[in-house]
Amino acid sequence: MSSSKVNIDEIKKNINKKSGDWIKVGMSTCGIAAGADKVLEKFQEEKERRNLDIRLEKCGCAGMCYAEPLVEIRVKGMPQVVYGKVDAKVVVEIIDRHVLRKQLLDDHIYNIKVQ
Amino acid sequence: MKIILIKDTGPTEKTKIIYDLFNALLRDAGMHADYQVVRAADIGIYGKGVVVKIFPGDIVYQNVQEDDVNNIIDTTLKQNKPIKDLRLDFQNKQIRIVLRNCGVIDPEKIDDYIGQDGYQGIKKVLQKFDPEKVIDEMKTSGLRGRGGGGFPTWMKWNFARGVEMDQKYIICNADEGDPGAYMDRSVLEGDPHSVLEGMMIAGYTVGASKGYLYIRAEYPLAIERCQKAIDQARVYGFLGENILGCGFNFDLDIRLGAGAFVCGEETALIASIEGKRGCPQPRPPYPSIKGLWGKPTVINNVETLANVPVILHKGGAWFSKIGSETSKGTKVFALTGKVQNSSLIEVPMGITLREIVFDIGGGVLDNKKIKAIQTGGPSGGVVPEDLFDTPVDYENLLKLGSIMGSGGMIVMDEDDCMIDISKFYLGFCVEESCGKCAPCRIGGTQLLNILTDISEGKATMSDLDRLTKISSAMQKASLCGLGQSAANPVLSTLKFFKKEYHGHIVEKTCQAGKCSGLFKYEIIQKKCKRCGLCQRNCPVGAIPGDKDKGYLIEQEKCIRCGRCFDVCKFEAVAR
Known part of the structure; x- marks a missing residue:
């Protein structure tokens, strides 16, 4: 038996080692139709403008179509939160309040996961 | 950090009141620095009044009134004790197996998928299982086809496995076409690798080295992400020759559907891949025995395949614990x-x-x-x-x-008319019928004619018998599933909503206000407050009158759009 090209367990270990803060934007057809691409762009813009150390990532549809665009966010010292009905204005609020001041936003929370 | 999450899930809209009260009372108690009081947009619970969730911990309170806030602060926040009377035993009703990675991973990164136990199923299978053992595991799991038919997946695989042939094929049916359905699209867009892995396991089990993902062309993003997934899997050596060094060869290609609903039917789908017109063929022989280019072919739906890697990774017995007696997972x-x-x-x-x-x-x-x-x-x-x-x-x-x-x-x-619904679905099938067999082609059209007559008040009671007769002929004699099942919406509405059919035929009325020839809008003068809102909203100017004389709907001009009915605040417009 010859060895394979990659070592699955090695990759798994490495990817799960990744830590730090992240923001995920749901970028499936449903999300994009509701404006998720603009939300991701805005996050990118704000991240660069303020020089934030946070990973911006894309993901698929989380199922809550009624609340798209959906954004999930993990910031150290805060619970993992899913924000819904996010637009450019809410993006700025998320950065200002959630990321920088560690305060949760009113009226946009669709789920909270406390580790 | 401690969080108090609030949402009124009932009709009273008290979220803000309770929220303000919590803030004020926490400040009075000098505890407001320790807690974040937050209004939720959705708390995942419905119809339970004001719901308050307290994090960390698992306390969920329902029907919280203004008077309860003090008690919650005293008892739960200060003394860390739950209040029995308010407590809601809440369990999330959803279980995520197929959608395990949707919304979690980046679908365009294979490493993300691997991070969530991706490709562990195929690894285990290639290293430890012979095909027989995979079939056993699938049998134990009880997985049945998620495309709709519900045929046991292991049986389909076993048929194809049992045929000796130089080449066999695995096809993933992603020609999702039902109006209002987008399950497969979401899986392909959110977690394409799970489907690829499912196909690889199927390939190993039946002895196929080639697979096709048949995706409808109307799903451009799904196609793009699947192609990326295939490319990445090739680079990692999960597709191609000698996969994971275990001597197994398997590769995949995408084929696009050109927008014909009937191509979701497996024999029509095969014809479409072969480059022929998408028409169904009589079965047997079933594709598992004689399918694509005459070779044994397993055709599984997207959702079915997305289940497979988890079943093999966690075991069939684990899977079979979820679900009902006859339907697992x-x-x-x-x-x-x-x-x-x-x-x-x-x-x-x-x-x-x-x-x-x-x-x-x-x-x-x-x-x-x-x-x-x-x-x-x-x-x-x-x-x-x-x-x-x-x-x-x-x-x-x-x-x-x-x-x-x-x-x-x-x-x-209540605003949906069952005759209108039947007409819609039947109209869809008539449009999508390939026209090859007479029961579907002619029967469907005749059924639609009768339904149209009913919706226009031109039918008689004897037409209902004709509906049933034609439907049953279509069920028995049509060549494929499309024709056999096209009459189902008609039969089931007829079974449960016969009254509505009677209403349309005998009384010539459509209660739901959908069949435009069978109802009219009128202003109930006694209730009318002469506000003029209906007049201002009528798009065709069919409501003459003024505040002194009152208003009247001119039936010849009215297009029965229902705007006046919807906007009237005094229920003075009758249907």
């Missing part, structure tokens, strides 16, 4: 229509329709009265509200004259 549904939360849900088989609509869907839109739920798309039927406590599985839905189908679930309220 979960089912993904696209819940749409007149429901608060249009959403993609995954629930264990055996859950009731009522739980789906009210506990997950959040109930009906605009507080209207719910009438029925449509399952299974154009091949399915409607289930009336009084049968909502039926546990959802393949057999139960079939008994009710509907089908599980691929997972479209459309909620209907």
Whole structure:
């Protein structure tokens, strides 16, 4: 038996080692139709403008179509939160309040996961 | 950090009041620095008054009134004790197996998938299982086809495995076409590698080295992400020759569907891949024996395949613990229509329709009265509200004259006319019929003619017998599933809503106000407050009059759009 090209367990270990803060934007057809691409762009813009150390990532549809665009966010010292009905204005609020001041936003929370 | 999450899930809209009260009382107690009081947009619970969740911990309170806030602060926040009377035992009704990675990983990164136990199923299979053992595991799991038919997956695989042949094929049917259904699209867009891995395992089991993903061309993003996934899998050596160094060869290609609904039928799909016109063929022989280019071919739906890697990774026995007696595992549904939360849900088989609509869907839109739920798309039927406590599985839905189908679930309220619904679905099938066999081609058109007559008040009671007769001929004599099931919406509405058919035929009325020839709008002068709102909203100027003389609807001009009916605040417009 010859060895394979990659070592699955090695990759798994490495990817799960990744830590730090992240923001995920749901970028499936449903999300994009509701404006998720603009939300991701805005996050990118704000991240660069303020020089934030946070990973911006894309993901698929989380199922809550009624609340798209959906954004999930993990910031150290805060619970993992899913924000819904996010637009450019809410993006700025998320950065200002959630990321920088560690305060949760009113009226946009669709789920909270406390580790 | 401690959090108090608040949301009024009832009709009283007290979120803000309770929120302000918490803030004020916490400040009085000098505790406001320790807590973040937050208004939720959605708290995942419905119809339980003001719901308060306290984090960390698992305390959920329901029907919280103004008077309770002090008690919550004293008892729960200060003394860390729960208040029994307010406590809500809440359990999330959704289980995520198929959608395990959707919304979690970046679908364009293979490493993300691997990080969530991706490609562990195929690894285990290639290193430890012979094909026989995979079949056993699949049999134990009890997985049945999620495309709608519910045929045991292991059996399909076993048939193909049993045929000696130089070449065999695995096809993933992603020609999702039911109106209102988007389960497969979401899986392909959110977690394409899970489908690839499922196909690889199927390939190893039946002895196939080639697979095709048949995706409808209307899903450009799904196609793009699947292609990326295939490319990445090739680079990693998960596709190609000598996969994982275990001597197994398998490769995949994408084929696009050109927008014909019938190509979701397996024999038509095969014809389409072969470059022929997408027409069904008589079965047997079944594709498992003689399929693509005459070779044994396993055709599985997207959702079925996405289940496979988890089953092999965690074991068939684990999977079979979820679900009902005859239907194991979960089912993904696209819940749409007149429901608060249009959403993609995954629930264990055996859950009731009522739980789906009210506990997950959040109930009906605009507080209207719910009438029925449509399952299974154009091949399915409607289930009336009084049968909502039926546990959802393949057999139960079939008994009710509907089908599980691929997972479209459309909620209907009092404004939906069942004749109109039947007309819509039948019209869809007539349009999509390939025209090859007479029962489907002619029967469908005739059924549609009769339904149109009914909706225009031109039918007689004897037409109902003709509906039943033609339907049963189509069921028995059509060549493929499209024609065999096209009459299902007609038969099931006829079974559960015969009154509505009578209303249209005998009284010439359409209660729901959908069949425009069968109802009219009138102003009830006694109730009219002469505000003029109806006049201002009428798009065709059919409401003459003024504040002194009152208003009247001119029936010749009225297009029965219902604007006046909707805008009147005094219920002075009658239908």
